[in-house]
């Protein structure tokens with residue numbers, strides 16, 4: 074048997090990570106670079122991307138872009154391929170939660186949420202898949218949520234988008250896995266990021282969320298490292314169309 078640690082080695086791979094300027098996307102970018110991949114971080118904030126690049130060194134490049142801008146898919150595909158070649162791994166971590174209550178949801182809030190959380194992973198994947206098919210190997214990792222299956226207050230647009238991500242993941246797997254491209258999603262529990270700042274600022278709610286897990290705690294950033302590496306590497310060769318909940322057992326309880 075070959076050394077099974079090699080299954081996690083990403084040397085020679087090129088990964089594109091959206092939402093790489095903060096939170097779980099930034100963490101994913103650093104993890105993948107640390108495992109040997111060349112990483113292109115995509116996000117809207119140039120200063121935050123410059124910090125990512127400074128931390129990641131020569132194996133990290135960045136592209137400033139709004140990934141929800143569908144008119145930009147062709148140029149974005151070229152830009153993310155410019156530094157290291159066409160990506161064979163795409164991690165769709167960009168996401169928003171407007172937390173508008175159902176009675177007050179605006180058309181703008183609804184559309185923005187669906188465009189970024191659900192449509193962008195599809196259209197960017199569609200643009201990057203041809204190069205993966207040509208190589209016969211690819212990894213697509215979407216970001217689902219507790220709200221893929223659970224309903225929280227103010228989560229109607231976000232929850233609808235993340236439930237969509239669950240089915241998008243299965244449909245991508247059906248469409249592309251025979252070409253060697255797996256599609257899976259990570260479903261984080263509650264992790265302290267910009268997105269969840271309002272949740273963690275409400276200490277009662279944060280405590281209740283922790284108590285709802287089997288481990289009696291919310292997520293810590295390093296809890297995402299292993300699942301990301303697994304789904305982006307050869308270690309997950311025969312895993313596709315799955316939502317891997319990384320939630321300390323929140324959805325099991």
Ligand SMILES: NC(=O)c1ccc[n+]([C@@H]2O[C@H](COP(=O)([O-])OP(=O)(O)OC[C@H]3O[C@@H](n4cnc5c(N)ncnc54)[C@H](O)[C@@H]3O)[C@@H](O)[C@H]2O)c1
Pocket residue numbers: 091092093094095096097098115116117118138139140141165166167168169189216217218219260261262263264265266267268269
């Ligand atoms: N933090 C959690 O507890 C949690 C739980 C479940 C799911 N998620 C999901 O994880 C993913 C990462 O979120 P996070 O928690 O790290 O939050 P975050 O706010 O730190 O990260 C999201 C990133 O997406 C970027 N972004 C927003 N709109 C963009 C656009 N149009 N184009 C490009 N980039 C854009 C933001 O600037 C930010 O850097 C999201 O999809 C989120 O829904 C997070």
Ligand SMILES: O=C(O)C(=O)C[C@H](O)[C@H](O)CO
Pocket residue numbers: 170172218219220225227228260261262263268269272
């Ligand atoms: O409930 C909220 O307001 C959240 O922000 C929930 C998180 O974004 C996430 O979906 C938990 O998995």
